[in-house]
Amino acid sequence: MTTGRYTRTAIALHWIVAALILFQIGFGWYLGEIPRHVPARGIAVNLHKSIGITVGLIILLRLAWRAAHPAPAFPSSMRAWQVWLARWAHRTLYACMLVMPLSGYVATNFSKFGIKYFDLFVLPPWGVVSRPLYDLFQSIHVWTSYLFVALIAGHVAAALKHVIVDRDDVFRRMLPGR
DSSP, rough: OOOOOOOOOHHEEEEEEEHHHHHHHHHHHHHHOOTTTTTTHHHHHHHHHHHHHHHHHHHHHEEEEHHHOOOOOOOOSSSSHHHHHHHHHHHHHHHHHHHHHHHHHHHHHHHSSSSSETEEEEOOOOOOOOHHHHHHHHHHHHHHHHHHHHHHHHHHHHHHIIIIOOOSSTTTTGGGOO
C-alpha cells in the first residue's frame, strides 16, 4: 500500500532534529557526571545551552514547516486506534520538542549565569536569581528528557513495526531519497 511522502524539507528537518535531540539528551545526562565548580563543567554547560538554543530555533522552523505542509495521510490499512495513538504520540513528541529547550532556557534565567552562546556573545539572565524557580524549570527540563526518551523509543518501535510486521510505506515516506 502506497502512502504519500513527506516533503524533502520535512524529511531533512526530521532527521536533523532527531539527531540533535538525541545528542543533546545524552550530553545533558553526561553533564550530571561532571563535578561542579570545575572549568570543564562551565564550558560543557554553555555548549549544551548554545546547542539547545540552536536546536530550539530549528524546532520552531520545523513546526512552521509542518503547519504549512500537513503530514501525508496514514494508510487505510491502519486501524482507527493506531491512527489515534500515532497522532497523540506525534503531538506529545512536538510538545516535548517545545518544552525541552524552553524549560532549559527559562531555568537558566533564574540563575546568576547567562548563556555564552558559542562564546560569540552573552545572553544575560533576565530573571531574578531564584533557586526555587531555577529548580522548578530544571526539573521540568530533566523530566521531559525522560518522557522524550520513552516517546522516542515508542516512535522507533512503531516505525520498525511498519517495516517488519505491516510491511507498508509508513516508514519509507520519512526516508531521504526517492
